[in-house]
Every structure is written in structure tokens, then in C-alpha cells.
């Protein structure tokens with residue numbers, strides 16, 4: 001692995017002493033991979049990124065990049081390589097561009113040691129990589145937010161960092177541009193074979209950019225996985241709740257001739273991949289995660305639910321539904337099925353990946 005964090009803990013002096021800002025986090029990226037850290041405000045994402053950059057000292061654990069130990073704090077051993085010696089590039093939320101320098105001069109800023117010809121070549125190469133060659137002699141204020149973000153990226157990449165860190169790089173942009181730029185940034189990083197770690201509070205941004213995503217809560221890394229597994233195989237109830245739309249519904253796992261069946265208020269879930277056995281929970285009693293896209297609108301279904309709320313999402317509605325038994329479920333329904341709040345509609349579960357948790361273990 002190229003970037004390796006082992007049991008990294010960050011503690012701020014004073015108030016945070018009881019709860020470390022980062023609590024024994026381990027994760028790894030191989031060379032050229034892009035990682036993202038997501039989680040609610042205050043969960044420790046930025047602190048972890050700053051520890052990798054060398055802007056925070058770690059209280060425990062070890063951070064390695066390639067063959068080098070960047071930070072280490074364990075009994076009898078302390079290493080803290082200065083940030084400027086780490087060969088790490090950073091891109092921040094506010095871009096931190098110099099307003100009085102042109103686009104090209106901004107990109108050249110990190111290359112003072114190169115000769116003029118080589119510096120110009122590198123700047124041209126970087127501007128081409130981010131698609132800003134034609135605006136090289138303009139000033140930052142003459143460019144759009146998305147273009148400014150790409151200058152910041154070109155400037156961070158120009159000195160050939162071994163690792164790029166991005167802290168909420170898209171949060172100043174409007175939603176539509178954010179998604180497009182996230183995809184573009186991924187392409188640029190992949191083209192340059194850069195290993196990168198991104199912090200964001202927006203899961204869709206993380207999905208668009210990253211190969212591996214870490215979900216953090218209260219300083220802990222709950223899961224480090226790809227988007228598919230975070231969604232379909234959440235390791236904890238927190239991850240299941242944080243990623244996507246869904247609800248937990250009481251259920252019971254029972255044996256049948258066709259293998260284990262999950263009995264829910266919406267009917268039985270059958271033919272499931274990797275279904276837990278009834279013995280996994282006392283009496284088979286558990287809670288099952290029902291995602292909005294596990295619930296299909298089907299007027300022929302005997303299971304009826306009343307529409308409590310609906311939110312238009314373009315191609316679909318997100319309906320909040322209530323069963324006669326009182327359970328709440330969410331459903332994504334194509335937006336040409338336009339039903340009114342208060343109406344009863346037929347629904348049926350269509351679940352491939354079943355995700356269950358013990359009943360008592362609510363966070």
C-alpha cells in the first residue's frame with residue numbers, strides 16, 4: 001500500500017481530551033487510488049486530513065507514504081516530518097489563489113526551483129491537463145468558480161506531489177457544477193496517476209470521485225470500502241443510515257424449504273443473497289434495512305401504504321409511506337406515477353441484498 005494509516009489518533013489539547021478528534025483510524029490507499037472521507041460535521045475528517053499533511057501532530061499510531069514514515073507516535077518513538085518535507089499537495093475549499101497573479105503565474109508559484117524554460121513547460125502541461133490553456137494570461141477573478149478550482153488543482157499538481165489532499169474542494173460551487181467538476185477532477189487525477197485523499201460532506205461527490213470511501217463518526221472510521229459495498233453491505237447501522245435513503249423495520253428470520261426467509265411487515269423477503277440464518281439473532285428477531293429503491297410501487301400488490309410526504313427528484317419521487325401496521329417506509333417511484341399525499345398505493349419489497357442489525361442496538 002502506498003498511503004497507510006495505522007491506528008491514527010488526533011487529540012486537541014483541553015476540551016477534546018476525552019473524545020479524540022480522530023480515534024484510532026486505520027486505512028490504506030494503493031498508488032494511484034483516490035480515497036474520500038465523509039461524515040457529519042465535526043466527525044474528524046479535516047483533522048485526519050491535516051494529520052496526513054503534517055499540520056497536526058498525531059497522539060497515537062503511524063502514517064506512512066511509500067517507504068517513508070511521515071508521523072509516528074508510539075511508546076518511546078516519535079516522528080513528525082514537517083509539512084513542507086512531505087511532498088504533499090493540497091487543494092482547499094477557498095482555492096487560495098493569488099488575485100494579482102495570472103492563471104499561469106498562479107500555477108508557476110509552486111515551482112520556484114525550476115529553470116524558466118522547464119517551469120514554463122510544466123505550467124503549460126498542467127494547464128492543458130485541467131483544460132485551461134486558453135485562459136493562461138487571465139486573472140482568477142475573470143474566471144468562473146469551476147475554472148478557479150481547476151487552477152488550484154493545477155497549482156497543487158505542478159510540483160509533482162506524491163499525494164494530493166483535497167478539503168471540501170467543491171463546496172463553494174453550485175450543485176450542478178459540483179457534480180460535473182467532481183467527475184472532471186477524477187479524470188484529471190486518474191490521467192496524472194495521482195494518489196489522492198478527499199474530504200467532503202457530500203456522499204454523491206465522494207461516489208463521483210473516489211475508489212475507496214471512509215465513513216466517519218465521532219472520530220472513528222466506521223467503514224472503509226467502495227461505494228457499492230457501503231450501500232449494499234454497510235458494516236454498521238450508522239453507515240446504513242448515512243448512505244442513501246432507507247428505514248429500519250422490525251423483522252424475523254425464519255427457516256423455510258427454500259432457505260432463510262426474512263419476515264417483514266411488507267411480506268416475506270425470499271431468495272436473498274447472503275441472508276443471515278435465524279440463529280444469528282435471538283429468536284431470529286432483527287431489524288432489516290429497507291432502502292427507497294427496495295420498494296416497488298405495484299397497485300396489484302396486497303400490501304398497501306398511505307403517502308405521507310413526497311419529494312420530487314426529477315426522474316422520480318421519494319415517497320414517505322405509512323403501512324396500516326404503522327411502519328414507515330420510503331420508496332423511489334418513477335415521477336410519472338404522480339399520486340397525492342393521503343392516497344393509498346400498493347407496494348412490494350424487491351430486495352436483493354438484505355442488511356440486518358440486532359434490534360436493541362440502536363445508535
Ligand SMILES: Nc1ncnc2c1ncn2[C@@H]1O[C@H](COP(=O)(O)OP(=O)(O)OP(=O)(O)O)[C@@H](O)[C@H]1O
Pocket residue numbers: 012013016021039040041042043044045046047048201
Ligand atoms: N484546533 C482545534 N482545537 C480543538 N478542537 C478542535 C480543533 N479543530 C477541530 N476540533 C474539534 O475536533 C473535532 C473534529 O473536527 P474536524 O474539523 O476534524 O471535523 P470535520 O468532520 O472536518 O467537520 P466539518 O465537516 O464541520 O468541517 C470536532 O469536535 C472539533 O470541534
